Amino acid sequence: MNDVLIDKSTLEVPVEIPPEAVNPVEPFLRMDRMPHIWCPGCGIGTTVNCFTRALIGSGKNLDKVAVVSGIGCTGRVAGYAQLDSFHTTHGRAIPFATGLKLSNPELDVVVYSGDGDLFAIGGNHFIHAARRNMDLKVICVNNLTYAMTGGQTAPTTPGKVISATSPYGVFEPAFNLVALAEAAGAAYVARWTTYHVKQLSRSMEEVLNKKGFCFIEVLSPCPTLYQRRNKMGEGLDAMKYYKQASKVRNGARTSECDLSRDGEIVVGKFVDRDRPDYYDLLQAQMRETLGDRYATPEVSCCEAGE
Amino acid sequence: MHAEPKGVLTGVHFLDGDHACCEGTLAAGARFAAGYPITPSTEVVERFAWRIPTVGGVFIQMEDELAASIAIQGAVWGGAKAFTVTSGPGFSLMMEHVGYAAMTETPCVFVNVQRGGPSTGLPTLPAQADMMQARWGSHGDYGIIALCPNSPQECFDLTVTGFNLSEEFRVPVMLMLDECIGHMTEKVVIPEADKIEITPRRLTKLAPKEFRLFQPQGDMVPDMVKAGDGYRFHVTGLTHDERGYPSMNVETQDRTVRRLQEKLKPLANGRALCETENLEDAEVVVVSYGITSRVAQRALQLARAQGVKAGKFRIISAWPFPEQRLRELAGRVKAFVVPELNLGQMVHEVKAAVAGQAKVIPVTHAGGSVHKPEAILQAIVEAAR
Numbered sequence: 001m002n003d004v005l006i007d008k009s010t011l012e013v014p015v016e017i018p019p020e021a022v023n024p025v026e027p028f029l030r031m032d033r034m035p036h037i038w039c040p041g042c043g044i045g046t047t048v049n050c051f052t053r054a055l056i057g058s059g060k061n062l063d064k065v066a067v068v069s070g071i072g073c074t075g076r077v078a079g080y081a082q083l084d085s086f087h088t089t090h091g092r093a094i095p096f097a098t099g100l101k102l103s104n105p106e107l108d109v110v111v112y113s114g115d116g117d118l119f120a121i122g123g124n125h126f127i128h129a130a131r132r133n134m135d136l137k138v139i140c141v142n143n144l145t146y147a148m149t150g151g152q153t154a155p156t157t158p159g160k161v162i163s164a165t166s167p168y169g170v171f172e173p174a175f176n177l178v179a180l181a182e183a184a185g186a187a188y189v190a191r192w193t194t195y196h197v198k199q200l201s202r203s204m205e206e207v208l209n210k211k212g213f214c215f216i217e218v219l220s221p222c223p224t225l226y227q228r229r230n231k232m233g234e235g236l237d238a239m240k241y242y243k244q245a246s247k248v249r250n251g252a253r254t255s256e257c258d259l260s261r262d263g264e265i266v267v268g269k270f271v272d273r274d275r276p277d278y279y280d281l282l283q284a285q286m287r288e289t290l291g292d293r294y295a296t297p298e299v300s301c302c303e304a305g306e
Numbered sequence: 307m308h309a310e311p312k313g314v315l316t317g318v319h320f321l322d323g324d325h326a327c328c329e330g331t332l333a334a335g336a337r338f339a340a341g342y343p344i345t346p347s348t349e350v351v352e353r354f355a356w357r358i359p360t361v362g363g364v365f366i367q368m369e370d371e372l373a374a375s376i377a378i379q380g381a382v383w384g385g386a387k388a389f390t391v392t393s394g395p396g397f398s399l400m401m402e403h404v405g406y407a408a409m410t411e412t413p414c415v416f417v418n419v420q421r422g423g424p425s426t427g428l429p430t431l432p433a434q435a436d437m438m439q440a441r442w443g444s445h446g447d448y449g450i451i452a453l454c455p456n457s458p459q460e461c462f463d464l465t466v467t468g469f470n471l472s473e474e475f476r477v478p479v480m481l482m483l484d485e486c487i488g489h490m491t492e493k494v495v496i497p498e499a500d501k502i503e504i505t506p507r508r509l510t511k512l513a514p515k516e517f518r519l520f521q522p523q524g525d526m527v528p529d530m531v532k533a534g535d536g537y538r539f540h541v542t543g544l545t546h547d548e549r550g551y552p553s554m555n556v557e558t559q560d561r562t563v564r565r566l567q568e569k570l571k572p573l574a575n576g577r578a579l580c581e582t583e584n585l586e587d588a589e590v591v592v593v594s595y596g597i598t599s600r601v602a603q604r605a606l607q608l609a610r611a612q613g614v615k616a617g618k619f620r621i622i623s624a625w626p627f628p629e630q631r632l633r634e635l636a637g638r639v640k641a642f643v644v645p646e647l648n649l650g651q652m653v654h655e656v657k658a659a660v661a662g663q664a665k666v667i668p669v670t671h672a673g674g675s676v677h678k679p680e681a682i683l684q685a686i687v688e689a690a691r
């Protein structure tokens with residue numbers, strides 16, 4: 001390394017870490033894969049931290065929790081979670097998770113992916129899983145851009161923003177994810193930012209214990225691409241913006257929760273309703289039609305140790 | 307192990323190929339199917355949707371073929387034997403997940419009831435023009451298995467075989483029907499469950515701490531686990547090491563991708579499935595598969611009646627291509643005649659296997675009907691001259 005380019009003072013550890021100190025989230029991560037690939041100031045790691053806290057709080061048997069991701073920066077979450085984890089194809093985390101859940105209903109299946117993955121290439125799967133009320137917990141880290149590929153326009157990118165593929169500014173209207181989720185039938189819809197770590201952890205814990213299609217949008221900074229290109233500063237500046245612009249409005253009408261480049265961010269839990277989920281509906285219909293002839297699904301062909 | 311009796315409709319039936327294929331999936335132990343409607347294949351999952359609630363499983367109609375072809379893979383990692391069904395346009399969409407199944411070594415079955423293409427083509431009429439797509443349709447290097455039944459009975463039998471091979475080799479298996487075979491109704495005998503051999507999933511016996519998800523065993527195929535059993539494993543379509551972790555370097559890529567192809571070698575050689583007849587004295591060998599093999603059968607009869615020494619080589623396992631068997635034949639025959647319902651696909655494989663030792667004559671047909679036996683006969687007679 002070239003010594004001239006490194007400011008050694010930044011490498012100093014400011015506080016002595018006692019040797020017996022334990023990072024409470026370590027058991028939930030594949031520490032043999034660290035360091036992760038996310039940039040300084042990126043919010044994805046923050047959401048993973050919240051997720052691990054939610055797992056602790058939920059009291060779930062972690063052998064029965066699976067994480068499914070698509071492709072992109074957030075798509076890498078599955079690879080760092082010390083759980084049964086699947087890094088699938090672009091946009092297809094939800095249909096993969098659908099098969100996983102239906103073949104092994106005792107699993108809690110969490111879909112953890114980004115806005116481009118879930119709402120552009122995967123948009124069709126999202127609305128259909130919500131319509132069916134498939135028992136999946138979908139966490140969307142929304143950084144308003146395609147970050148992994150270099151900061152192109154996403155269906156969530158707000159108007160006027162400059163991106164790699166909108167060098168003169170975005171003019172397409174963006175999706176309002178929470179309104180879309182509610183309209184498609186989600187049982188639970190919330191939005192937080194990576195500034196709202198407590199609320200986000202609580203929401204994640206809540207959905208881990210709620211049946212049906214649950215959706216949490218997390219606004220998350222992308223300093224490397226989205227902010228740099230738009231002169232929006234560093235990760236910390238995004239935090240300041242989230243703090244200043246966010247308004248907690250639980251139960252707000254999702255149709256009034258559009259996002260813009262630098263306007264108000266309505267956060268909170270917007271929808272929490274009970275609808276019978278896909279598996280319950282399936283079984284109820286079959287029992288109604290077939291009576292005793294209906295055989296409860298035993299989809300798995302194998303038990304461990306057989 | 308043997309088939310579970312619950313799924314086996316033992317008896318003598320009068321079934322079309324699509325329905326027989328469905329009974330094959332149930333006998334093979336499939337308890338999960340995801341589909342999307344498309345002619346002329348839908349009858350397979352229609353019957354599955356009708357049968358599965360009393361057998362004990364799940365059918366889900368997905369929003370498109372992309373979803374259907376990945377939902378089955380989620381189901382497999384959840385512990386199921388699973389399949390999807392489609393035809394040309396849907397098969398094109400599924401290519402993304404043929405690659406995912408190959409890369410993640412997910413055992414699963416794709417049924418393709420072929421129709422005329424390209425694009426929407428001939429929805430209700432036959433072709434065999436997806437043979438190269440079955441082999442090469444997804445990007446990158448990988449291997450798959452493809453089987454070509456030529457009767458409803460074989461639709462049943464080879465579906466069971468297909469599931470068994472997919473479990474043994476951990477690859478996607480394609481059942482390459484065509485519209486004629488799918489919609490042809492014939493006698494189908496379904497044996498008793500204890501007469502049907504089933505290959506179980508190759509679940510590891512190792513404890514989670516010792517287990518590595520992509521550690522090849524003696525046959526180059528890794529053992530498997532399912533979600534929920536405490537293994538805390540990771541599956542990715544990225545190039546990965548034996549732990550399943552992404553490892554994007556030249557060495558891992560080479561090791562992984564070569565193994566994905568090489569593990570299937572036994573099927574290209576000694577274990578290739580084919581049906582032969584009158585090869586002992588044959589001067590001309592007709593190489594065919596699927597519905598075309600039944601037309602070729604008539605042409606072969608007519609040729610023998612004229613005194614032409616013609617023999618039959620019916621390809622059953624089309625991929626990996628049975629190159630060894632054909633190469634052995636090549637030295638002692640004059641010519642190979644290759645009729646296909648396409649403008650020449652498997653004929654290129656025949657040429658490669660024969661390697662110039664004999665003439666190779668394609669008999670092409672763009673699809674929409676079957677060949678006339680006379681067209682194949684003419685090629686045989688000319689080849690024998």
